[in-house]
Amino acid sequence: MNTSFLYDEPGPDEIRRARRITIAAGLVSALIVAAILLRLGSHGQLNHKRWAILFDPETGVPQALWQGYRATIKAAGLAMIIALAVGLLLAVGRLSRYRPVRLATGAVVEGFRGVPLLLLMLFAALGFPGLGLDLSLLQIVVLALVAYNSSVLCEIFRGGILAIDSGQAEAAEAMGLGRSVVLGRILLPQAIPNMLPVLVSQMVILLKDTSLGFIVGYAELLRQGRSLVEYYGSQYSMQLYVGVAVMYIATNFAISFLARWLTARQGRGRRSKSGPADDIPLTPTPVVGAAR
Numbered sequence: 001m002n003t004s005f006l007y008d009e010p011g012p013d014e015i016r017r018a019r020r021i022t023i024a025a026g027l028v029s030a031l032i033v034a035a036i037l038l039r040l041g042s043h044g045q046l047n048h049k050r051w052a053i054l055f056d057p058e059t060g061v062p063q064a065l066w067q068g069y070r071a072t073i074k075a076a077g078l079a080m081i082i083a084l085a086v087g088l089l090l091a092v093g094r095l096s097r098y099r100p101v102r103l104a105t106g107a108v109v110e111g112f113r114g115v116p117l118l119l120l121m122l123f124a125a126l127g128f129p130g131l132g133l134d135l136s137l138l139q140i141v142v143l144a145l146v147a148y149n150s151s152v153l154c155e156i157f158r159g160g161i162l163a164i165d166s167g168q169a170e171a172a173e174a175m176g177l178g179r180s181v182v183l184g185r186i187l188l189p190q191a192i193p194n195m196l197p198v199l200v201s202q203m204v205i206l207l208k209d210t211s212l213g214f215i216v217g218y219a220e221l222l223r224q225g226r227s228l229v230e231y232y233g234s235q236y237s238m239q240l241y242v243g244v245a246v247m248y249i250a251t252n253f254a255i256s257f258l259a260r261w262l263t264a265r266q267g268r269g270r271r272s273k274s275g276p277a278d279d280i281p282l283t284p285t286p287v288v289g290a291a292r
Contacts (some may be wrong), residue, residue, distance in 0.1 A: 045239075051239050071220045072210045079210075091155075091158045093105030109155065110148070113152060117148045141212075172186050196262060
């Protein structure tokens with residue numbers, strides 16, 4: 001479909017101006033990177049012997065970082081699955097026709113969403129033992145992550161469902177379908193694809209929030225990196241923290257890439273289903289002899 005009528009094509013002056021700005025920004029970025037590298041090199045931070053510690057099995061660094069990475073993925077994976085299920089249930093409660101259910105669910109969602117995640121983690125670590133509940137560090141981290149992220153996911157699910165035309169739900173209910181069937185088979189299948197980018201963004205945030213387990217002693221990736229810095233000394237702090245950062249970035253990039261792939265695949269599926277409808281011209285074709 002031709003959509004060029006929606007915007008003005010850039011002229012020669014605008015193209016040259018954009019090209020000059022791009023070149024200038026690239027040069028400034030290159031100068032900044034070069035200055036940083038020169039500064040690091042003058043302090044010996046680019047010495048290959050320092051960076052070799054990240055890959056030498058005899059130092060125990062790769063094993064420790066891998067152990068922390070596995071702990072991070074384990075906590076994040078469990079929290080993601082549980083938070084998605086709980087968030088969906090809370091969204092159903094907030095969309096309930098019964099006012100007491102909506103009010104109770106809303107109070108829970110606003111309460112957990114309004115409290116910092118760090119405070120929730122400290123409460124789980126310090127409050128539950130006072131109630132006689134002996135939780136492991138993994139359970140403490142997962143519980144705090146689920147409490148916070150499920151409230152955020154609830155609002156994402158609720159917003160996505162409310163964005164669907166209400167006429168579809170009304171027509172389905174007029175045919176005698178129950179509320180649960182309308183939500184599960186009509187509204188959610190349409191809402192989830194539109195919510196996918198926001199859901200993935202929240203999953204990335206959840207993965208990074210596992211680093212707060214450092215506060216309660218959970219041996220996740222950041223805590224392992226900090227322990228290695230304390231053991232090997234500050235001369236390796238940059239290398240070790242860069243290694244930790246690269247592992248976080250690579251994981252988040254993989255999640256984002258998967259989301260883009262799913263979105264692109266879904267877009268191709270929609271276009272294939274739409275078929276020739278996309279080729280319908282926007283302006284009517286004049287009929288010969290109509291002016292007569």
